[in-house]
Amino acid sequence: MSPQITPVPAETRQLIESRLASIASEQNIKILYACESGSRAWGFPSPNSDYDVRFIYVHSLDWYLKLDEDRDVIDLPLEHSSAGILDLGGWDLRKTLRLLGKSNPVIWEWLQSPICYHDEKLLRESREVFDPFYSPIAACHHYLSICRNTMSQGLNESTVKIKKYFYMLRPLLAAVWIERYRSIPPMELEPLLAALDDRLDIKCSISELQERKQNTDEQVPIPRITMIDQFLESEVSRLQEPAKLLPTGGGDKDKLDAFFCQSIIQ
Template identity: 45%
Template sequence: MQELIRQKLLEIEKEHELKVLFAVESGSRAWGFPSQDSDYDVRFVYVKKPEWYLSIDDKRDVVELPIDETLDISGWDIRKALKLFRKSNPALHEWLASGIVYRDELGFRAELIQMRNELFSPKTAMLHYLSMANGNYRKDLQGDHVRIKKYFYVLRPILACEWIEKYRTNPPLLFQQLVAELVTDADLRREIDELLHRKMEGDELDLEPRIDVIHAYIDDRLERLSACASEYAGSMPDQTARLDELYRRYLRLAWPE
């Protein structure tokens, strides 16, 4: 599959006249809880030729391939990525933390990783993960019987919020690391570990009775985190000049001719 993904990226470069600066896995595979039939969520940042940016009209700054049962591939233009990085975009922070890397060109990804802590806003990240947890909870975990694999898509953002609350830093990408560090209740840990084992072994994990100990934890944390999220400071130093220089430099590096 990795070879197929790399080939798709080469095809994207040729068809759209761009250069991929880095491409990584996102979603459940990067988070550490894929099922045997999980698709591949590939995300990348690219740079177009200099003349593409010299236009009086705005242009589409996203490249997306049609999604199929196996592959979901999309990418952001470098300017879009850096604008979002300036705002501490949590999705881009996760791409930079991914341990599954398909392409890594010219050192761009390494430079952004070095800047991650300077461009991290605890408030932005907390509100992002809290919104994700609340939305997934309302959508997937109501009633006496739930699709219990959906617990992971509520637990992970809640644990990310707890990490931010405790350390004021970017939360780890891997679900297992968050659990090991933050889940101290033995009954809760046992239920989470059993669900994780079943999911990764290929159990369907379809509709089943709700798991009370996990539900109680989710209810408690969502209420508490929602109450304190607004207290976080949201300001960061303005890094526009630094990011402008980064953009211009990688435009030259990608297209030296």
């Protein structure tokens, strides 16, 4: 049985929430939503995995009423803390909605993260506006591209870091999910593995690797696993044609504009 999502320790959660409050004060912003976006939310952390905290924020109205647009992302250096390494970064709401309007799948991943640090509910309660923009064809190509790029970097030697396997497998299985269900794939690996119920050999191999990752330094290389290598190669190749036939999104830009205006004048 595959490991489940591990709760964030109370002291670590308090530290992250405190850092988010400090960032909001220092940057003069309001954080609408903050979540875990990396391996801890995906369900395959290592003992030394970073905390990958991503947040969506909004400025006051006057920030948006200027001829020149200021920087719309907050990138912070890695922070070493008693809880581990904190990797914090955020997107302004306007940037977020622009990317959502282009069907960027990252937004939907954040909004369904199983580990949430701050939630004004404004974004989660507006899914009826957001979800029509989700484009299965764009999302499937997005995940296949991530998988192919990681394969080209990670499968060129006789060994590979455990985390690299998961950085290939999760997006590939997300693409398989989209091909099969034409819907937003789960963020966590566990439900994605259900797509392999007819390939129990592969599913078991991945589950064993997942358990191994939870007890191993993710930077330590391991010998390549032929079964998983072949699965990655064959599925990436197989999905090329089906991906071209998937539907596009069709959201209402006027509703997205209205949501943005409502958000910045509150």
